[in-house]
Amino acid sequence: xxxxxxxxxxxxxxxxxxxxxxxxxxxxxxxxxxxxxxxxxxxxxxxxxxxxxxxxxxxxxxxxxxxxxxxxxxxxxxxxxxxxxxxxxxxxxxxxxxxxxxxxxxxxxxxxxxxxxxxxxxxxxxxxxxxxxxxxxxxxxxxxxxxxxxxxxxxxxxxxxxxxxxxxxxxxxxxxxxxxxxxxxxxxxxxxxxxxxx
Amino acid sequence: xxxxxxxxxxxxxxxxxxxxxxxxxxxxxxxxxxxxxxxxxxxxxxxxxxxxxxxxxxxxxxxxxxxxxxxxxxxxxxxxxxxxxxxxxxxxxxxxxxxxxxxxxxxxxxxxxxxxxxxxxxxxxxxxxxxxxxxxxxxxxxxxxxxxxxxxxxxxxxxxxxxxxxxxxxxxxxxxxxxxxxxxxxxxxxxxxxxxxxxxxxxxxxxxxxxxxxxxxxxxxxxxxxxxxxxxxxxx
Numbered sequence: 001x002x003x004x005x006x007x008x009x010x011x012x013x014x015x016x017x018x019x020x021x022x023x024x025x026x027x028x029x030x031x032x033x034x035x036x037x038x039x040x041x042x043x044x045x046x047x048x049x050x051x052x053x054x055x056x057x058x059x060x061x062x063x064x065x066x067x068x069x070x071x072x073x074x075x076x077x078x079x080x081x082x083x084x085x086x087x088x089x090x091x092x093x094x095x096x097x098x099x100x101x102x103x104x105x106x107x108x109x110x111x112x113x114x115x116x117x118x119x120x121x122x123x124x125x126x127x128x129x130x131x132x133x134x135x136x137x138x139x140x141x142x143x144x145x146x147x148x149x150x151x152x153x154x155x156x157x158x159x160x161x162x163x164x165x166x167x168x169x170x171x172x173x174x175x176x177x178x179x180x181x182x183x184x185x186x187x188x189x190x191x192x193x194x195x196x197x198x
Numbered sequence: 199x200x201x202x203x204x205x206x207x208x209x210x211x212x213x214x215x216x217x218x219x220x221x222x223x224x225x226x227x228x229x230x231x232x233x234x235x236x237x238x239x240x241x242x243x244x245x246x247x248x249x250x251x252x253x254x255x256x257x258x259x260x261x262x263x264x265x266x267x268x269x270x271x272x273x274x275x276x277x278x279x280x281x282x283x284x285x286x287x288x289x290x291x292x293x294x295x296x297x298x299x300x301x302x303x304x305x306x307x308x309x310x311x312x313x314x315x316x317x318x319x320x321x322x323x324x325x326x327x328x329x330x331x332x333x334x335x336x337x338x339x340x341x342x343x344x345x346x347x348x349x350x351x352x353x354x355x356x357x358x359x360x361x362x363x364x365x366x367x368x369x370x371x372x373x374x375x376x377x378x379x380x381x382x383x384x385x386x387x388x389x390x391x392x393x394x395x396x397x398x399x400x401x402x403x404x405x406x407x408x409x410x411x412x413x414x415x416x417x418x419x420x421x422x423x424x425x426x427x428x429x430x431x432x433x434x
Contacts, residue, residue: 001219002208002210002219003210003212003217003219004204004205004206004208004210004211004212004219005205005212006212006214006217006401007340007343007344007400007401008336008340008400008401008403008404009204009205009206009401009404009408010202010203010204010205010404011202011203011204011205011207011208011210027202027337027404028336028337028340028341028400028404029337029340029341030340030344063362063366065366065367065368067369067372067373068372070369070372072365072366072367072368072369074362074365074366078365079358079361079362079364079365080361082361082364082365082368083361083364083377086364086376086377088377088381088382090382090385090386091357091360091361091377091381091382091385094354094357094385094389095357095358095361098354099358127238127239127240128239128240130216130239131215131216131239131240131241134215141351141354144351144352144354144355144358145358147305147309147352147355147358148354148355148356148357148358148359148361148362149358149362150302151294151302151305151306151355151359152358152359152362152363152366154294154297154299154302155293155294155359155363156363156366156367158297159278159367159373160367160373162366187216187217188217191216191217191218191238191239194238195238
């Protein structure tokens with residue numbers, strides 16, 4: 001089958017790609033196709049793990065600030081709401097979008113598409129849902145937030161004691177889970193299965 | 199050597215969201231801004247992203263304008279025991295250096311200062327190279343585009359630091375942190391450069407090269423298409 005490369009438009013003959021292999025454009029090196037073993041089952045398993053970890057990471061105490069006996073307890077989302085309260089709605093909305101809305105959308109839409117595919121039935125709107133998975137992934141920036149947590153801990157080390165909560169451990173596990181989820185996902189496999197209506 | 203066959207020369211379009219390949223219909227049905235929709239996923243299909251150069255220029259110019267106040271204004275103010283100290287992006291980096299946190303200082307300096315600037319410079323470079331029909335190292339320019347698109351998100355580190363400090367340090371006059379105007383401009387720079395990278399169409403880099411090849415040697419019907427390389431994953 002002839003496919004135009006999405007980065008340089010060269011017409012490329014797609015060779016058979018074995019499981020675990022990746023096809024790249026001979027002219028510009030763009031990734032054309034990757035095939036992963038049991039892609040749907042594995043990414044579904046990691047999505048379920050990701051949902052569980054996200055629920056823990058966002059509902060339990062994240063970090064606690066202790067300065068001379070005065071304690072402030074935070075959760076994952078409290079920072080963006082505090083920004084709204086301080087009169088910085090633009091920054092608050094950006095943080096809320098990239099650390100809450102986009103990750104929730106990404107995980108729940110993945111579940112919405114992959115679970116029925118795995119179990120062998122169809123639900124309404126799977127095609128637009130999977131399109132939105134791609135868009136939500138681009139705006140989900142949990143791994144960047146983790147670096148932000150590290151920098152903040154250093155900045156506050158002189159000022160007060162910082163007590164890590166349960167949520168931060170779940171969060172630290174969530175980052176590699178999400179990375180593995182997108183690494184084992186073969187979007188073409190999902191699109192092919194969505195197209196082959198039973 | 200015959201001219202390379204491309205999607206544009208054969209009337210084949212690849213969907214940028216689901217990668218399905220569609221033959222351009224003989225009569226395109228104009229539906230608002232785009233030609234027609236991907237039959238598989240419903241995304242708008244076009245041979246090239248619409249008004250890619252104009253949109254990218256507008257976004258990158260807006261990002262450049264925001265870059266100045268983003269670095270001049272403080273992004274936050276820390277109040278501790280009655281003393282208030284305002285931090286800009288760069289003074290935050292110096293703070294980490296003074297505390298001998300070199301690796302973290304380097305991470306923040308690269309993510310918050312170098313990456314946004316390098317993104318603006320490389321997008322402008324790509325735009326200019328396309329507009330002068332440059333033939334210079336198209337594969338490297340395409341690679342530069344892909345890197346530019348991938349690294350942008352890491353610039354948000356400082357915004358997250360402000361957010362976390364605001365949430366944690368809330369003890370009134372004893373200790374508190376407030377987000378300042380610089381953070382708004384800095385967030386705008388990150389968003390605008392991300393959108394600029396997304397609106398740029400890397401296929402434009404190859405258009406002058408394919409056109410020149412086609413003019414020198416007309417495409418033969420039996421020309422062989424290139425076969426894609428298969429990269430074998432390291433055994434796991």
